Amino acid sequence: MTYDFSDCLLLNTVMAARAMTRRYDAQLQRFGVSVVQFSVLMVLRQGREEPVSHMAQRIAMDRTTLIRNLELLTRKGLVSSAPAAKGNGRIFKLTAEGKSLAEELVPHWQAAQTEVRELLDPPQSEHLLSALRALTAG
Numbered sequence: 001m002t003y004d005f006s007d008c009l010l011l012n013t014v015m016a017a018r019a020m021t022r023r024y025d026a027q028l029q030r031f032g033v034s035v036v037q038f039s040v041l042m043v044l045r046q047g048r049e050e051p052v053s054h055m056a057q058r059i060a061m062d063r064t065t066l067i068r069n070l071e072l073l074t075r076k077g078l079v080s081s082a083p084a085a086k087g088n089g090r091i092f093k094l095t096a097e098g099k100s101l102a103e104e105l106v107p108h109w110q111a112a113q114t115e116v117r118e119l120l121d122p123p124q125s126e127h128l129l130s131a132l133r134a135l136t137a138g
Contacts, residue, residue, distance in 0.1 A: 027108040045102045
């Protein structure tokens with residue numbers, strides 16, 4: 001039996017994610033930051049000082065992947081950690097250098113956003129964002 005996977009939601013989502021990652025990486029690469037690290041920096045930029053498990057859940061990232069990237073950003077001097085007020089966890093924060101880099105990255109992220117949005121009509125872009133949010137919420 002032969003299957004046509006050209007309309008497979010998973011395959012097309014993975015392909016689209018890779019294409020988008022390449023575009024965003026092209027904007028962020030010169031700063032030595034991957035798209036995953038950028039995401040982590042932007043979450044820390046919000047200043048919530050939350051446990052790693054909450055942060056991982058909020059950005060739909062595996063906890064071990066998040067910790068690995070937090071530790072890498074710590075070694076780069078962009079993030080610092082301190083013991084949590086309760087339990088044995090750690091709270092991560094942006095350092096001054098991390099805050100500065102995060103601010104510097106925003107216009108490059110915006111350029112990538114614009115580039116991707118220009119590939120779609122405005123209604124398509126809004127529909128895509130709505131569909132992605134529905135998929136990640138469920």
